[in-house]
Amino acid sequence: MDPENQTMVTEFYFSDFPQFEKGSLFFFIPLLFIYMFIIVGNFTIFFAVRLDVRLHNPMYNFISIFSFLEIWYTTVTIPKMLSNLVSEQKTISFVGCLLQMYFFHSLGVTEGLVLTVMAIDRYVAICNPLRYAVIMTPRLCIQLTSGSCIFGFLMLLPEIVWISTLPFCGPNQIHQLFCDFEPVLRLACTDTSMILVEDVIHAISILTSVSIITLSYLRIVTVILRIPSGESRQKAFSTCAAHITIFLLFFGSVTLMYLRFSVTFPPLLDKAIALMFAVLAPFFNPIVYSLRNKDMKEAIEKIFCSQKMFSVSGS
Numbered sequence: 001m002d003p004e005n006q007t008m009v010t011e012f013y014f015s016d017f018p019q020f021e022k023g024s025l026f027f028f029i030p031l032l033f034i035y036m037f038i039i040v041g042n043f044t045i046f047f048a049v050r051l052d053v054r055l056h057n058p059m060y061n062f063i064s065i066f067s068f069l070e071i072w073y074t075t076v077t078i079p080k081m082l083s084n085l086v087s088e089q090k091t092i093s094f095v096g097c098l099l100q101m102y103f104f105h106s107l108g109v110t111e112g113l114v115l116t117v118m119a120i121d122r123y124v125a126i127c128n129p130l131r132y133a134v135i136m137t138p139r140l141c142i143q144l145t146s147g148s149c150i151f152g153f154l155m156l157l158p159e160i161v162w163i164s165t166l167p168f169c170g171p172n173q174i175h176q177l178f179c180d181f182e183p184v185l186r187l188a189c190t191d192t193s194m195i196l197v198e199d200v201i202h203a204i205s206i207l208t209s210v211s212i213i214t215l216s217y218l219r220i221v222t223v224i225l226r227i228p229s230g231e232s233r234q235k236a237f238s239t240c241a242a243h244i245t246i247f248l249l250f251f252g253s254v255t256l257m258y259l260r261f262s263v264t265f266p267p268l269l270d271k272a273i274a275l276m277f278a279v280l281a282p283f284f285n286p287i288v289y290s291l292r293n294k295d296m297k298e299a300i301e302k303i304f305c306s307q308k309m310f311s312v313s314g315s
Contacts, residue, residue, distance in 0.1 A: 009168035009187070012097050014090040016175055016271065017081075028085040034283050035078045041286025042067040044300055052299035058136045059125070059239075060296075062118045063289055065145055066111060066246075070282045073107040076100055077178040077278050094168070097179040102160045104178065104278075109205065110152030112254070115247055116209045117144045119216040122240055126220050155205070159198050166190055175267065177274050203259055210251050217244060242288045249284055253277035 017024065049055045049064035077100065084090040092100065125132050159181070169189040176183040181198075220240060227233040253276045265273065290296055 009094060009170075009172045011091045011093050012172050012174045012179070012184070012187070014084050014092070014177070015173040016177070016267070017084040017090050024085040028082060031078065031085070031279070032082055034279060035074060035082070038074050038078075038282050038286070039071055041290070042070045042282075044303065045286055045289055045296065046071075048296060048299035048303055052302060054295060055299055058121050058141045059118070061141055062114060062121060062145070063296075066114050066118070067285065067289070069107055069111050069114065070285050073104070073111060074279065074282045076104045076107065081177055092179065097174075097184060098160055098164055100179045101163075101181065101184065102156055105156045105181075106153045108152075108254070109155055110148050111250065112206070112209045113148035113152055114145070115243075115250060116212050117148060118243055119213040119247070122243060123216040123220055126236055126240075127223050163188075177271055178278065180274070199258075206251070206254055206259060210255075213247055213251075217247075238293075242293060245288050246281075246285060249281040253281055 045067040046064045049060045055064075080092065080100065121136060124135050128135070163181075163184065166185075166188040167190055168187055171187060174183045174187070217240065220236075224233055224236045224240075227236060253273060256273045257277045290300055
């Protein structure tokens with residue numbers, strides 16, 4: 001196509017959201033409830049860890065950081081989904097789409113790195129308990145957390161900058177629930193074979209994290225099975241159960257979404273995987289960490305009890 005005759009796309013249209021009169025309210029209400037639960041639940045975990053001195057240790061520190069990231073991770077996409085369900089104009093600007101992709105994936109990569117750090121922390125705690133306090137110092141925890149955030153937000157920057165230079169001159173309909181690399185790149189009016197290199201880089205980073213976490217927990221399970229005391233063994237297993245559950249939810253959906261390369265799924269299944277990845281996995285995070293952890297439950301109860309006492313004294 002002659003560059004002079006190209007009409008550059010300035011906004012994208014989410015074509016797969018139902019119209020309000022066609023029952024979109026049935027999707028809006030549960031999604032709004034899920035989003036509110038994610039925000040309240042993860043904020044509760046974050047403040048419970050910060051306010052309870054018993055939880056001031058590396059494991060709970062990483063849990064609180066992961067919960068804090070989940071809040072912003074879902075805020076990048078879900079409010080726009082809610083807006084698209086009730087608005088007639090289901091559009092997003094070109095810059096807005098780039099920013100949504102950047103923050104969604106940067107926060108996702110950071111979460112994956114934090115999960116990897118959490119697995120290493122549990123590995124040291126269970127497999128090398130006598131040296132745990134010496135190895136997992138507050139300084140190292142800060143370095144690991146900061147490094148995860150810096151790497152997560154720098155890793156995606158070259159890809160977003162590259163996409164921003166591509167010409168978009170044809171159709172502008174995104175067949176997905178939010179802006180993502182593959183649906184957006186399909187709309188570019190140029191050769192996007194370079195994205196294969198980016199796919200390989202993403203695959204390597206995902207598989208590296210999965211390998212480290214898997215090997216850590218295999219070693220942890222081996223050590224736990226050797227513990228002679230049944231009570232100690234049960235306590236060690238319960239400590240890791242929440243981490244393993246979140247790991248399977250997060251990386252299971254990531255694998256289905258981004259490690260399929262040329263494999264294509266039916267559109268409905270594709271959107272179901274996107275929902276699991278962007279909405280359902282964050283939804284289960286506060287449930288898993290609050291229900292399966294005695295110390296966390298006590299810290300959360302203390303927050304609500306103190307609020308109740310404050311409201312009673314105020315009245």
